[in-house]
Structures are given as C-alpha cells and as structure tokens.
Amino acid sequence: MKKIEAFIRHESFDAIRAKLADMGLPSMSISEVKGSGRQGGYTESYRGAKTTIFMRPKLKLEMVVDDTDLDRAVDVILELAHTGEPGDGKIFIIPVEDAVRVRTGERGDIVLAPHPEDGP
C-alpha cells in the first residue's frame, strides 16, 4: 500500500476526482492547505505598502492505494494537474504499513478493494 499526497491547484481537482472515480478509485481525502514551493514569497503592493505573501492556498489530495493502482493514479494527477506553469504542485509517495476498516475490523490490502455493496 502507498499513500499519494498531492499538492494541487484547486481548479484541477474536479477533473482529477471524476477520472479517478471512473477508474474505480473514489476513496480519497482532501484538505485546503497553504504552502510554498521553491519560489518562496511573492510581493504585492497596496497604495505603496508592500507585503510579501509566503503561503498560497493549495489543495492537498490524499489517497491510500494498492501498489498495483499506484502508477495509474499518479498518472491521472500528473496529466490533469499539469499546466506547465510554476506552482503546478508536487506529488509525494509514501509507504503505508497497514490499514484497518473500522466497520469490519479487516486489515491490509482488502481494505482498499471495492466492496460489493458499495454504491457510487
């Protein structure tokens, strides 16, 4: 199991969510975060007063996936988050030790498999 932690632009999320769901990968969490990449801050001025803004809003998309789904999930994020401009984001891939489904107590890869009674 691997966790994909992707920092993406808000605008790219709807298409990414829809395509992953179509591929059978609907399980994810998102949160609104603020962050900076290698550019650091940028300076804005208001009536002569300059302020440097270090943190910009991004979406953090987290998904724990089976190893066999990792590459295709990363490919979707890469394809749809990419504009070619600075700030497109980053994708981190982190090993996951174990997973537990609280309802059933199941552990391991089975927790990530589609469930027969799961609807859309």
Ligand SMILES: Nc1ncnc2c1ncn2[C@@H]1O[C@H](COP(=O)(O)OP(=O)(O)OP(=O)(O)O)[C@@H](O)[C@H]1O
């Ligand atoms: N090393 C990091 N650790 C944690 N979060 C990061 C890291 N790098 C980037 N991020 C997050 O990803 C967001 C987008 O980063 P960004 O795309 O600007 O990266 P970059 O390395 O500056 O690449 P680019 O040159 O394309 O802008 C940041 O605002 C931050 O939230």
Ligand SMILES: [Mg+2]
């Ligand atoms: Mg950047």
